[in-house]
Amino acid sequence: xTSAATEGRPSGSEAVTDRDDTVxxxxxxxxxxxxxxxxxxxxxxxxxxxxxxxELSRLAAAAVQRRDRVLARVAELGGDPERxxxxxxxxxxxxxxxxxxxxxxxxxxRSYVAEGVSDDFCRIAAGAVDDVTRELLLEVLDDAAHxxxxxxxxxxxxxxxxxxxxxxxxxxxxxVGEALGVVQQAMAxxxxxxxxxxxxxxxxEASTEPAPAGDPKLFGELTAEHTRRMSRLGLxx
Amino acid sequence: xTSAATEGRPSGSEAVTDRDDTVxxxxxxxxxxxxxxxxxxxxxxxxxxxxxxxELSRLAAAAVQRRDRVLARVAELGGDPERxxxxxxxxxxxxxxxxxxxxxxxxxxRSYVAEGVSDDFCRIAAGAVDDVTRELLLEVLDDAAHxxxxxxxxxxxxxxxxxxxxxxxxxxxxxVGEALGVVQQAMAxxxxxxxxxxxxxxxxEASTEPAPAGDPKLFGELTAEHTRRMSRLGLxx
Numbered sequence: 264x265t266s267a268a269t270e271g272r273p274s275g276s277e278a279v280t281d282r283d284d285t286v287x288x289x290x291x292x293x294x295x296x297x298x299x300x301x302x303x304x305x306x307x308x309x310x311x312x313x314x315x316x317x318e319l320s321r322l323a324a325a326a327v328q329r330r331d332r333v334l335a336r337v338a339e340l341g342g343d344p345e346r347x348x349x350x351x352x353x354x355x356x357x358x359x360x361x362x363x364x365x366x367x368x369x370x371x372x373r374s375y376v377a378e379g380v381s382d383d384f385c386r387i388a389a390g391a392v393d394d395v396t397r398e399l400l401l402e403v404l405d406d407a408a409h410x411x412x413x414x415x416x417x418x419x420x421x422x423x424x425x426x427x428x429x430x431x432x433x434x435x436x437x438x439v440g441e442a443l444g445v446v447q448q449a450m451a452x453x454x455x456x457x458x459x460x461x462x463x464x465x466x467x468e469a470s471t472e473p474a475p476a477g478d479p480k481l482f483g484e485l486t487a488e489h490t491r492r493m494s495r496l497g498l499x500x
Numbered sequence: 501x502t503s504a505a506t507e508g509r510p511s512g513s514e515a516v517t518d519r520d521d522t523v524x525x526x527x528x529x530x531x532x533x534x535x536x537x538x539x540x541x542x543x544x545x546x547x548x549x550x551x552x553x554x555e556l557s558r559l560a561a562a563a564v565q566r567r568d569r570v571l572a573r574v575a576e577l578g579g580d581p582e583r584x585x586x587x588x589x590x591x592x593x594x595x596x597x598x599x600x601x602x603x604x605x606x607x608x609x610r611s612y613v614a615e616g617v618s619d620d621f622c623r624i625a626a627g628a629v630d631d632v633t634r635e636l637l638l639e640v641l642d643d644a645a646h647x648x649x650x651x652x653x654x655x656x657x658x659x660x661x662x663x664x665x666x667x668x669x670x671x672x673x674x675x676v677g678e679a680l681g682v683v684q685q686a687m688a689x690x691x692x693x694x695x696x697x698x699x700x701x702x703x704x705e706a707s708t709e710p711a712p713a714g715d716p717k718l719f720g721e722l723t724a725e726h727t728r729r730m731s732r733l734g735l736x737x
Contacts (some may be wrong), residue, residue, distance in 0.1 A: 300557055304541030313582045320537055321568070324561035331558070345550045
């Protein structure tokens with residue numbers, strides 16, 4: 264498990280990605296899908312209409328399926344699915360505690376921002392893993408059904424309420440600050456992730472050294488994507 | 501929608517089941533699956549091990565799929581899926597409030613008893629609907645994966661702890677009393693359900709009149725099945 268895998272060599276790059284690092288990223292993505300499941304299940308309960316309850320519960324079920332596809336890849340690579348998932352159990356605890364939403368809109372925006380940032384981070388790190396894994400991860404991460412729902416709901420709410428729009432813009436700025444903090448903590452706690460980010464295609468310099476936790480290029484990319492997402496909602500990032 | 505449907509004629513019985521009554525039963529089963537989804541999602545969060553968390557979240561996802569199959573049948577019969585589901589929104593509120601579990605075991609047993617009774621009731625009522633609907637309902641209701649999990653967990657816990665066994669036996673008696681109360685309320689609030697139970701094959705006398713809410717044969721059947729289920733756990737009903 265600690266030997267560099269031939270399959271772990273990213274196309275178009277000289278950097279060699281350790282299979283353990285790949286499993287660690289898979290564990291993160293699986294954990295995020297598992298968390299998304301729990302949150303969507305809560306959202307389904309809280310949703311104001313039966314139609315939204317149905318839709319959100321379907322998204323929760325889809326998150327379970329995506330998580331299991333990712334865990335199946337962990338097993339294929341010789342990793343332990345439960346352990347790879349379990350390594351991230353407390354990752355979002357602080358984030359959740361510090362960003363308790365007080366309304367349905369704040370709750371929707373929290374998911375939208377948190378998933379946006381975490382998915383972007385995983386997509387970037389996926390640039391350093393083997394082709395099969397990368398393809399799987401990009402497919403799982405691109406399933407943006409929940410984002411579409413959030414965009415539609417938030418847009419239609421915002422269209423009628425300027426006060427809401429400016430409140431949500433403020434909330435969004437707080438959320439992204441907290442979310443970027445989580446990325447930084449995750450990279451500090453999981454050197455594998457930092458190595459993958461450092462090894463990604465297009466990274467400043469391919470290296471087996473972890474990217475510094477403050478990697479300005481990474482955080483620039485994450486922030487730019489967040490700004491783009493907020494503007495889709497008509498919110499200033 | 502109020503005319504008796506030819507498809508609504510149960511095989512081997514002279515009773516004619518109204519399509520609206522069938523839709524009302526489908527709505528109940530869909531609601532129960534929707535509730536099961538929410539509860540399993542909560543269980544997944546509370547479960548002590550990662551393995552159980554994974555398993556319970558998979559069961560939650562499966563409940564969503566079963567619910568959607570039932571709702572698809574509502575649409576096929578010309579009913580409104582959302583409305584049929586929404587008719588039962590408050591059905592289990594009292595039950596849930598009056599049976600707050602204080603331990604993981606009490607929680608598992610609550611699901612086991614509540615699902616057992618409600619599934620039995622729906623199975624009995626399904627005896628009065630058209631063949632296609634009945635087949636679908638029996639398939640959905642027979643998916644006993646969650647019960648197996650509860651049985652395994654409760655058995656292994658009880659094997660080591662006599663005090664727990666006698667506490668759970670007591671808890672089970674309280675649960676079944678509350679669950680039978682819900683059945684009675686549901687039949688009072690939804691005359692369709694009482695009619696279906698009265699029209700089922702093997703019912704004392706096929707009739708278009710609702711079965712009396714106190715239907716002793718029905719409650720005898722439900723209690724007998726409950727007793728059988730409790731004894732599988734080594735618990736005295």
